Amino acid sequence: MCLYMTQTNRFWKFVGLSLTGILIFTGFLVFLIWRNLGAGQSRVLYQIFQENLYTLLGLAFLILGSLWVVFDITYNRYILPLKRMAAEAGMIYDSNPSHRIRVRGSRDIREMARVINDFADMFENLNKTITQQILTARKETEKERNLLAAIMGELPQGIVVCNKNGRIILFNSLAKSLFTPEPASGSSEFFLGLGRSVFHLVDKALITHAMDEIIEQMNTPDTSIGSFFITPIAAGRLISAEAIPVLDNERRMTGFILALKDVSERIEKYQTVDNSLKAFRQLIHAPEPISPEVMVASFDQMAQVIKNITFSSLPLTTLPLDTFLPMIQKKAAFQLDVRVNIFRPPNRLRILADTYSITQVFLSVFKTLASGTRMQEFDLSVSDNEKQIGFHISWDGTFCTMSLIEAMIKERLNGLPSLGYILKFNNARLTPLTRDKEKCTGIGLTFLAGKPSGSARKSGAPVISNSRPEYYDFNLFNVTDSVENVLDTPLKKLTYTVFDTETTGLNTETDEIISIGAVRIVNQRIAYQDSFEELINPERDIPIAAYKIHGISYEMVREKPTIKAVLPAFKTFASNTVLLGHNLAFDMKMIKVKEPLTGIRFDNPALDTLLLSAVLHPVHQQHDLENIARRLGVNILGRHTALGDAITTAEIFLKLLPILNSNGILTLKDALRASKKTYYARLKY
Structure with missing residues (x-):
């Protein structure tokens, strides 16, 4: 909504008072002259006045009109341009060095504006140079901080x-x-x-x-x-x-x-083990005799539960076979001069294993088979069910002796424990395929199936960002919780929740909120990652006029939570902060009318960038979001989305903050007091 207001100006007050004084003084002189005239003179003057009444009134209005035109020209060519130059020069110095003064006025005023703009060019270049020097000086520190943050992230x-x-x-x-x-x-x-x-x-x-x-x-x-x-x-x-x-x-x-x-999953596993032990204890102490077969089966079942839980806590990796098996194939060819033919190429299959040790197991098997069979080519096929992945290694030609396979299982591998121990560590099993007890004609390897990678946390090499990560701010080490009244806290030390709403219309009594977006300002920085954005089901139709503004249709919000569910979450998000928005009275009224329904009441202090802009730039008539952003050099992204407007409002406030301080508005109390004096503070919804 674009609002305009007529400023009560001291200049026009002075003009009005001056004209009133002149009229009073003129009337008093006429009264004195009239009292000193004789009877004949009075009649003559009265007759002249009566005969020329319209002429005299026209002359009076002409004089007043001429004076008004003179005063208006004086105001618009001298007074108003000077006021705008003062306000915009402060804006250049405090928040937007790229802003330039554009005023219409007398030649002297335009010349003054040109000189100020020349100084602004010098100031902007100097500011850029100083900023670049500061950035260069901080570059190494930023690298160290970003390296720490990147490592912390992994x-x-x-x-x-x-x-x-x-x-x-x-x-x-x-x-x-x-x-x-x-x-x-x-x-x-x-x-x-x-x-x-x-x-x-x-x-x-x-x-x-x-x-x-x-x-x-x-x-x-x-x-x-x-x-x-x-x-x-x-x-x-x-x-x-x-x-x-x-x-x-x-x-x-x-x-x-x-x-x-x-540790939730670990506690659940301990509970599972405890339940298995209790069940086995009850079986042992059962009043009826238990057969050895049942006892052994129960023991094996309990042992398997404990084994599975034990191995599930080991640091095993989910290995996708579409990359793991080609790696085995290449290593066997390069290191052993053995060709491995893979049958039934795996499609998104994964095993749960330790990458290095299982690679050594496969290479050791192929090395042993090549030595025992004198073969240089083997076939590897893959089978799977829901819980296990099986590998079958076969070959054409002579068999391999079982004694060689047994020796391989006991042999240590490149500084690792024995192959048998590695298989136990990986919860895997090796099965020789034999025709009799002496001849091995194939090898079977069975592994636990790995879960899809989407279910696990993705990790990768730490990425050192060129800009500050959003998850830390070491300057907050120096921030202390103030025990004084929040109204007396400096604006720069406060934490803000900047928010905006999108609605079905502009009637606060009958329309509904369909979106809330918010972002926080902490330590004079926008915490972009700490944001709140929710679509809300208004439980009514969304008018086409509202849809054309924010682009939210009923189909988009049909399955979303209602305001009764969203407002409590937003209150938690905004707790212990100052609420900040643009034309905030409208948004707060939309929330307030929902108090009987939700039971949620916001008692946070609140500031409005609309009012603050009117305080700081009274010579400007337009204080909508677009015009303020243009004056302060803020780029608008995501206009008429709740979160986009909230971010724009946050950037505007950070630009206004130094201007507020330079005008003596230092604390929250100062800002609230100044806001209440503006024309916009009288608007009601």
Whole structure:
């Protein structure tokens, strides 16, 4: 919505007061002259006035009109251009060095604007030079930080680093996945993000106990420092956490690290083993006699359960056969001069095994067979079922002795344990195919089938980004939780939730919210990865006029959650922050009318970039998102999408922040007080 307003200007107040004063003074003089006239003179003047009434009134209006034109020309050619130059010069200095003054006025005013623009060119070039020098000076530091962040992203543990107040300053992708609820889990949203409190994710009492234990360890010489605990989290998982302190040069604790592992599956496996042991114990102590066959079968079943669980915890890899078998084929040809023919090429089949040791097993088998049969060519076929993958090695010609196969199973492989031990380690089995006890005519190898790669966490080489990763901000080490009133907190130290809504229309009483998008500002930076975006089922039709603006159709939101489900999650996302938006009164009213339905009430302090722009640039009449963005040099992407508009609003606010400070608006209280004085603050929805 584009809004306009008429500014009450001091100049026109002065003009009005001046004309009123002149009229009063003129009337007073006429009154004095009239009192000193004789009776005859009064009658003559009255007759002249009566005969020329319209002429005199026309002359008066002509004089007033002429004065108005003179004042209007003076205002538009001198006063208004000067006001705009002052405002736009401040904009160049504070937020947008590429902005240039374009005013219409007298020749002297235009010359002054040209001189200011020349200085702006010099300022912009100087600013670019200084910025480049700063970037060059910080380049090595940024490389080190980005290297650390890249390595952190590939650690096998979830890592969360906090300052001493529990505010998150770093986390890796695995930590983010640990605290993300499973789809359809029914769990409420708990968000992991920079600047957020870790106590919303992990019970504060546990961390406090861990910190007390660490402090006691630090006071005890020759004691390892760290504290362990296991706790359930809102995502429905059970995690094991190790708390490690972050110390400065004077061994004072400035923060702590939480190293996290998901132990839910491990606990379930222990429970399965316990159930198997209980069942076997009940079988042993059964009142009726149990046959040896049943006892052995029960024991074998229990042993298999324990074996499967034991081997499932080993660091085995899911190996796709379409790459693994060609590698075996090439190595056999290169190292052993043996040709391997692969039959029934595998289609997306995988085995669960250790890559290096199983490669050595295959090569050892082919080497032994080549030595025992004097053959240089073997056939390898693949079979599979849901749980196992089988390999059958065969050849034409003489057989291989069983004694040679038995010796191969006991032989150590290139510094590894014996082939038999390697097979046990990989939960695999080797079966000689024999016609009698002395002759081997084929070899069978059986492995557990691996799960599709999509079910496992993908990992790769750490990628060092040229720009700062989104998952850390070391400057937050220096941020402390202020105990003072949030209204007295400087604007630069606040955390903001910048949000926008898309609706079915502009009537706050009858229309519905169909999309909420939000992003956070932490430590004067936009945390792009810490965003909120939800489509909402309005449970009504979406008018074509609204669809043409935001492009959201009813088909897109039909299966989405309703406002009753989305607002609680958004309230959690925005907790302990200042709400920020553009024309925020409309969005807040749309949310407020849902209080009776959802039971959700937002009591966060709120700022509006529409009002702040009107405070800082009163000479401009247009304060819609597009015009403010153009003045401040902000590129608009994703216009009329809730998240896109929220990001644009966040960028605009960061541009306005230094201008607010230079105008003496330093704290949240200052910004709210200034906003209430604008014309737009009187708009009601």
